[in-house]
Amino acid sequence: MSLPDTTRRTILGTVATLAALPTVSRADISEPDAVSGGLGLQNVTLQVNGQQFRVTLEPRVSLLDVLRETIGLTGTKKGCDHGACGACTVHVDGRRIVSCLTLAARCKSKKIVTIEGLSNGGDLHPVQAAFLHHDGFQCGYCTPGQIMSAVALIQEGHASSADEIREWMSGNICRCGAYPNIVAAVQDASGNVTEGG
Amino acid sequence: MQNFSITSPSNLPAAAAAGQNSDTAFIAGGTDMMQLLKNNVITPSKLIDLEKLSLSEIKSENGVLRLGAMATMADVAAHPVVRQNWPAISRALLLSASPQVRNMGTMGGNLLQRTRCLYFRDTGFACNKRAPGSGCPAIPGDSRDLAILGTSPHCIATHPSDLPVALMALDAELELLTPEGTTRRMSLSKFYRLPGTTPHIESNLEAGQIITAVILADQAIGRLSTYLKVRDRTSFAFALVSAAVALDIEDGLIKNARVALGGVGTMPWRVHQVELALCGQKPSDRVFELATLRIGEGAQTTEMNAFKVKLAQRTVVRALQAISA
Ligand SMILES: Cc1cc2nc3c(=O)[nH]c(=O)nc-3n(C[C@H](O)[C@H](O)[C@H](O)COP(=O)(O)OP(=O)(O)OC[C@H]3O[C@@H](n4cnc5c(N)ncnc54)[C@H](O)[C@@H]3O)c2cc1C
Ligand code: FES
Ligand code: FES
Numbered sequence: 001m002s003l004p005d006t007t008r009r010t011i012l013g014t015v016a017t018l019a020a021l022p023t024v025s026r027a028d029i030s031e032p033d034a035v036s037g038g039l040g041l042q043n044v045t046l047q048v049n050g051q052q053f054r055v056t057l058e059p060r061v062s063l064l065d066v067l068r069e070t071i072g073l074t075g076t077k078k079g080c081d082h083g084a085c086g087a088c089t090v091h092v093d094g095r096r097i098v099s100c101l102t103l104a105a106r107c108k109s110k111k112i113v114t115i116e117g118l119s120n121g122g123d124l125h126p127v128q129a130a131f132l133h134h135d136g137f138q139c140g141y142c143t144p145g146q147i148m149s150a151v152a153l154i155q156e157g158h159a160s161s162a163d164e165i166r167e168w169m170s171g172n173i174c175r176c177g178a179y180p181n182i183v184a185a186v187q188d189a190s191g192n193v194t195e196g197g
Numbered sequence: 198m199q200n201f202s203i204t205s206p207s208n209l210p211a212a213a214a215a216g217q218n219s220d221t222a223f224i225a226g227g228t229d230m231m232q233l234l235k236n237n238v239i240t241p242s243k244l245i246d247l248e249k250l251s252l253s254e255i256k257s258e259n260g261v262l263r264l265g266a267m268a269t270m271a272d273v274a275a276h277p278v279v280r281q282n283w284p285a286i287s288r289a290l291l292l293s294a295s296p297q298v299r300n301m302g303t304m305g306g307n308l309l310q311r312t313r314c315l316y317f318r319d320t321g322f323a324c325n326k327r328a329p330g331s332g333c334p335a336i337p338g339d340s341r342d343l344a345i346l347g348t349s350p351h352c353i354a355t356h357p358s359d360l361p362v363a364l365m366a367l368d369a370e371l372e373l374l375t376p377e378g379t380t381r382r383m384s385l386s387k388f389y390r391l392p393g394t395t396p397h398i399e400s401n402l403e404a405g406q407i408i409t410a411v412i413l414a415d416q417a418i419g420r421l422s423t424y425l426k427v428r429d430r431t432s433f434a435f436a437l438v439s440a441a442v443a444l445d446i447e448d449g450l451i452k453n454a455r456v457a458l459g460g461v462g463t464m465p466w467r468v469h470q471v472e473l474a475l476c477g478q479k480p481s482d483r484v485f486e487l488a489t490l491r492i493g494e495g496a497q498t499t500e501m502n503a504f505k506v507k508l509a510q511r512t513v514v515r516a517l518q519a520i521s522a
Contacts, residue, residue, distance in 0.1 A: 040202040059203045059244070060234070082232055083298055095271075095300045101231040102301070103224075105203055106246060149297065156296075170432035171295025 044108045048073065049117030055104070063107055064088045064099035067114060075115035075144045079173070086172030089145040090114045096152035098171075115144035118151065127151050130189035131182070138176035146172045150186045159190035198234050205246040209407065213376040215245050217405035223247055225267060225306035228298050233311060237320050238327055247305070252409055255279070262413040263372075266305035270360070271296070273304065283413060285422035285441045289363040292426045295433050305408040308361050308371075308388070309400065312354035313435055314343060325351045326396040341501040342437070347463035348497045352396030355460060357435050361385065362459035363424050365467050366441035370412040376405035382412070389464035399464075418443045418453055425516040426459070427508060436460035438508045442516040444480070451475050456513055458492070461505050468492055471513065480521040485514045 046053045046066070053071050064081075067073045067090070079087035081100045088099040091113040118125040127150050130136070137143040149172045153159055158168040165186045166179075174182065203224070206212040216223055222241040224230045225248075233239045252267035257278040264273055273279055274290035293299060293307070316322040316335045323331035335343055335353055344355040369385045388400050402408070413419065422443035428434035439459035445452045454475035458466040474488035492513065493506040 040200065058200050060198050060200050062231070081235065083228055083295075086295065086297060089297055096297050097301050098228075098295075098297045101228045101298075103203070103227060103231070106227070106248065153296070158296075167432055168296055171297045 042105050044105055046071075046104065046107055046112060047110070048112045049114060057104055059103065059105045061104050062100050063090070063092075063102040063104045063112070066104040067099060067112075073114050073116050077141055077144055079142070079145075084173070085142070085145075086149060087142050087145040089148040089172065091148060091152060094155075096149050113148075115148055118147070125151065127154070127185070127189040130185040134181045134185040134188060135178070136182045136185040137174075137178050142172060142174045142176075142178075146174065146182055150182075150189065153186065154190045159186060162187060165190075198237065199240045199242075201234075201242050201244055203244045203246055205249050207249045209250055209374050209409070210378050212245055212247060212250060213374050213378070213405045213407050215243075215405075216407065217376050218243070219404065221245055223305075223407065225303040226269065226301040227306075228294075228302045229306060229310045232318075236318055238311070238318060247407070250407075252305075253303075257282075260414070260416045262416075264304050264411040264413075266408045266410055267303050270294070270299040270302045270304075270307060274299065281420075282416050283363075283367060283419040283422065285363040285366060285419070285424045285443060286360070286413075288424035289359040289426075289439075289441060292424065292432075292439075293359045304360070304411050307358050308364075308385075308408065308411075309402070310356075310358045311399075313357045314354040315339065317354055326354055326392075326399075329395070329397045336499070339501065340499040342435070342460075343499075343502055344463045345461050345496040345498045345502055345505050346458070346466050347391050349392045349394065349396070349463075351394055352392035352463065353497075353499075354392070354396065354463060356389070356462060356464045358465070359424065359426060359436060359439060359459055361389075361465040362439055362457045363422075363441040364411060364413075365465040366443055366455040366457035367413055367419050367422065368415055368455075370414070371408055372410040372412055373402070374407045374409050375403070380409070385411075385465075386467065392463050396463075418445050418455060421445065421520050422455070423516055423520050425512055425519065427512055438505055438512045440509070440513045440516045442513060442520060444475075444517070444520055446480065446521065449479055451478050451480060456517075458509055458513070461496075461509050468513075470494060475517075480517070482514070482518065485517045486510075489513045 041056050043056050067076050077087040079085035083098045083101045089096050090099045093110050127147050153168045159165050162183050165183050221243040224244045252265040254265040255268050255276050256263045270290045274287045280287045317324045317326050322334050325333050343353045364385050371383045373381050424441045426436045426439040436459045441457045443455040454472040456468045456471045470491045471488050478484040489510040492510050
């Protein structure tokens with residue numbers, strides 16, 4: 001993936017049209033955050049799936065929008081944009097959260113993991129494999145969020161029964177109604193996933 | 198969403214001082230704040246991030262429980278001492294929102310969550326809470342989810358949070374820091390305000406004041422407690438009606454009872470008259486049913502939400518049965 005290296009000057013020049021669209025450049029080192037210009041653009045280094053991304057953003061931009069629109073990781077989905085569907089679930093510092101209600105500017109020095117960061121090289125994460133095996137989806141739109149939630153749920157120790165899985169997966173809505181297969185996949189994977197999985 | 202700036206003060210006095218300006222707002226977990234910002238319900242020009250203030254500790258010492266204001270809903274719900282000695286608090290939190298939201302939402306933020314009244318959340322409508330004096334379309338409108346207790350002709354919005362219902366039943370106190378740098382305690386029962394003619398003022402928290410902790414001192418009444426929530430779907434929904442109950446039973450008789458309701462009041466609602474009716478009685482279904490008949494007292498219902506009176510009575514009976522069985 002090659003990303004344009006946009007300077008602050010060009011951002012300030014185009015801010016009317018790019019109002020909510022931050023720009024991104026990769027950086028190996030994290031720079032101190034600088035507030036610049038009247039619109040309060042900030043330089044923030046985000047660590048996503050083990051990689052550092054230096055993004056220039058307005059403080060109001062959600063982590064979800066930065067992941068998708070700026071960094072280009074479109075696996076994380078936007079359903080409701082209000083915390084109510086779980087499609088945007090990612091892990092921040094090891095916990096599942098909804099990225100639509102998270103300000104990207106507050107995520108500096110936190111470890112973010114998205115659906116793209118789960119597989120190990122070509123090997124699917126056991127939860128991903130279980131979703132395939134059990135047909136845990138139809139259209140697939142909710143699936144990245146379901147999988148991120150399921151991985152966390154298993155680590156939390158909330159997969160002891162189908163009922164417990166249903167309750168602790170309740171933050172993830174599936175409009176296709178693939179629930180029975182999702183529960184089966186999570187139940188199956190919970191036997192497979194090793195610590196830190 | 199309008200743009201804003203964010204600052205992250207690393208000490209409390211700086212945060213409280215910065216929070217005094219009318220165009221600033223504190224942000225904790227951000228789960229309600231982000232919704233309000235996205236919907237332009239509030240438009241602060243500056244957010245003050247409370248994350249770096251070291252307010253997330255959960256501490257239990259000499260029977261006193263101290264929940265830091267920035268402790269997450271998930272961490273408090275899972276804390277062994279909370280589960281053991283104040284089960285109603287743990288239950289109320291576990292029945293709130295979703296696992297993801299509970300990993301983000303905090304004690305302070307949950308206490309100050311704004312109403313879910315659809316008219317308040319949609320700037321296309323008038324709303325006395327959001328735009329004082331503009332009117333209340335909810336009273337003649339869609340009031341099914343709205344309050345029946347503590348209402349006024351200006352507002353019938355329900356307080357939506359589960360946690361403070363349990364905290365109200367268990368006589369919680371809040372620790373506050375004022376912009377002048379002094380710490381003070383306030384009973385939760387004195388924290389919320391009825392809508393009256395000023396529904397936009399929801400609590401007695403003053404500009405710049407930061408909630409630093411929730412304090413629970415009385416462990417005895419907390420032990421035998423629970424929280425029961427009735428909603429339109431099994432999980433991940435706000436309460437239609439909920440009840441926090443606690444009993445202190447000695448020699449087979451109820452020595453002390455606590456009952457608070459959610460989903461029915463303009464603030465988390467303690468029902469002292471039911472508590473009084475329970476005291477001195479031997480726990481039984483009949484005693485519970487008679488005591489809870491008093492729940493409807495003073496209720497102002499609409500055609501759409503009148504069902505909440507009976508539902509609240511039954512919810513409290515069920516919760517009392519659960520802990521006295
Ligand atoms: C989809 C969804 C479903 C939900 N369902 C439920 C539910 O069933 N039950 C329920 O109870 N809640 C529910 N919630 C609400 C959620 O629990 C609250 O949004 C959350 O508790 C708020 O906490 P926060 O830390 O994110 O607050 P924020 O959004 O950060 O802040 C909320 C308010 O509190 C103020 N504030 C925060 N901390 C302090 C402090 N220490 N001192 C002074 N002011 C402070 C902020 O300025 C702001 O005004 C739901 C939310 C979502 C998104
Ligand atoms: S898009 Fe974030 S929860 Fe629906
Ligand atoms: S698979 Fe279509 S929404 Fe879940």
